[in-house]
Amino acid sequence: MGRGFELPQLAPDVERVDAARNRELILCAARRLFQERGAGCVSMDEVAGAAGVGKGTLFRRFGSRASLAAAVLSEHERALQEGFIRGEPPLGPGAPARERLIAFGEAMLDMLEVHSELILSAETGPARFAHPAYAVHRLHVALLLGEADPACDAELLADTLLAALGAELFVYLRKVRGMSLARVKAGWGQLVGEVVVQREPTGVG
Amino acid sequence: MGRGFELPQLAPDVERVDAARNRELILCAARRLFQERGAGCVSMDEVAGAAGVGKGTLFRRFGSRASLAAAVLSEHERALQEGFIRGEPPLGPGAPARERLIAFGEAMLDMLEVHSELILSAETGPARFAHPAYAVHRLHVALLLGEADPACDAELLADTLLAALGAELFVYLRKVRGMSLARVKAGWGQLVGEVVVQREPTGVG
DNA sequence: TATAGATTCGGACCTCAGTCCGATTACGTT
DNA sequence: AACGTAATCGGACTGAGGTCCGAATCTATA
Numbered sequence: 240m241g242r243g244f245e246l247p248q249l250a251p252d253v254e255r256v257d258a259a260r261n262r263e264l265i266l267c268a269a270r271r272l273f274q275e276r277g278a279g280c281v282s283m284d285e286v287a288g289a290a291g292v293g294k295g296t297l298f299r300r301f302g303s304r305a306s307l308a309a310a311v312l313s314e315h316e317r318a319l320q321e322g323f324i325r326g327e328p329p330l331g332p333g334a335p336a337r338e339r340l341i342a343f344g345e346a347m348l349d350m351l352e353v354h355s356e357l358i359l360s361a362e363t364g365p366a367r368f369a370h371p372a373y374a375v376h377r378l379h380v381a382l383l384l385g386e387a388d389p390a391c392d393a394e395l396l397a398d399t400l401l402a403a404l405g406a407e408l409f410v411y412l413r414k415v416r417g418m419s420l421a422r423v424k425a426g427w428g429q430l431v432g433e434v435v436v437q438r439e440p441t442g443v444g
Numbered sequence: 445m446g447r448g449f450e451l452p453q454l455a456p457d458v459e460r461v462d463a464a465r466n467r468e469l470i471l472c473a474a475r476r477l478f479q480e481r482g483a484g485c486v487s488m489d490e491v492a493g494a495a496g497v498g499k500g501t502l503f504r505r506f507g508s509r510a511s512l513a514a515a516v517l518s519e520h521e522r523a524l525q526e527g528f529i530r531g532e533p534p535l536g537p538g539a540p541a542r543e544r545l546i547a548f549g550e551a552m553l554d555m556l557e558v559h560s561e562l563i564l565s566a567e568t569g570p571a572r573f574a575h576p577a578y579a580v581h582r583l584h585v586a587l588l589l590g591e592a593d594p595a596c597d598a599e600l601l602a603d604t605l606l607a608a609l610g611a612e613l614f615v616y617l618r619k620v621r622g623m624s625l626a627r628v629k630a631g632w633g634q635l636v637g638e639v640v641v642q643r644e645p646t647g648v649g
Numbered sequence: 650t651a652t653a654g655a656t657t658c659g660g661a662c663c664t665c666a667g668t669c670c671g672a673t674t675a676c677g678t679t
Numbered sequence: 680a681a682c683g684t685a686a687t688c689g690g691a692c693t694g695a696g697g698t699c700c701g702a703a704t705c706t707a708t709a
Contacts (some may be wrong), residue, residue, distance in 0.1 A: 255686065256675075257688080265658070282664080282665060293688060294688075295670095295690070296688055302667090306511070314655095328565065359570075369611070391634065392634065394621075395631040396635070398613060398621075408603060410605075411573040416599075422600065424595070426604060433638050460705060462656095462657070463658095466658085493657090497659075499659070499697085500660070500698080500699080506682070509697090
């Protein structure tokens, strides 16, 4: 007292070592259990138990089941984003917007084909639109749409097109309707091809 | 015994009068509570209590929360179906497929604007695709698409277009993104207009 | 009307996502 | 090295959806 202001800790946002250790334990256990038994058949209590932490710890780190699933998915999601932000054409920059959109959808469908159950867990309810990843996808699609057709309502059309890549719809098409992945991809290509006006490349500048 | 086969009840599918009475009590209570406090803020126990029946009765009649919401919605849904099956053009028969599709989407969006919360309850999770109403919508859209463009994959495109009319997307666009109903409708019109090839009417035969 | 038998009723019970708060542990200071 | 503070830990608790089964009730038959 009497020494004026003192900042007791200079970095309030650093993670305590036990917290970091537990986060890794939880992620590792969740990855393993989700892969072993399917994401839908693993309760949060089981994840906590397998990680050797309490339930409170699990929920403080990852606020909800959907968030935990999203965290497990994050490395695949990051790879996808790398692909369409800095990767090779036609997914990455350099190809016409139309081709990039088609490649983007096919990459999303490929990820759904492998991780549909996990993505379903992450998108339960209105959680999909709240994920940061969704904002990235929407921005990407909206930019490409605006580039292809400046007159269209790119903001709205982006959300609309992304609805065609939703996990629930995908699982329904594949499992219930029995459509092949190739057919779903072809449908996406058709949709994009009709929505995005085909135009000659106008050069770089 | 010794009289051969006897059918103890000739009509095993008639509903007992107490069962019918309880169904009406439940539907009435659910309608009232959903309207008073919003569908998301009413628990199944409350519905059962307000209807004066036990929880078991509620769940035997309407197997799940989503089914109960769908039952409450059924009259609006029936009105919509009447409209596009036997109603006046452009929603009903008589108009070109393209105009009918646009009118169908706008009618769906109008229903979402009024009942979005209730429809959200009914479409929680993958329940949307299991509802009989979805099958009717899909068939309707697929028929119109096939009529407009026999070369397209109408079965798949129908599901894709219906994804743009999902309740979760609608609530996100209206409440989170703050788009007007008119804008969402215009977006639907644009989408359909670009997907469905504009062609001259070829006559009736 | 009395009986038989199936159907329904209804509340106790289960599972699971998410919350809360006292006990514990790590980090910076002295 | 010992201490004080602040964050974390973790399990008990809540609330809600959904299940189960003995008890009550309805319908058809005699």
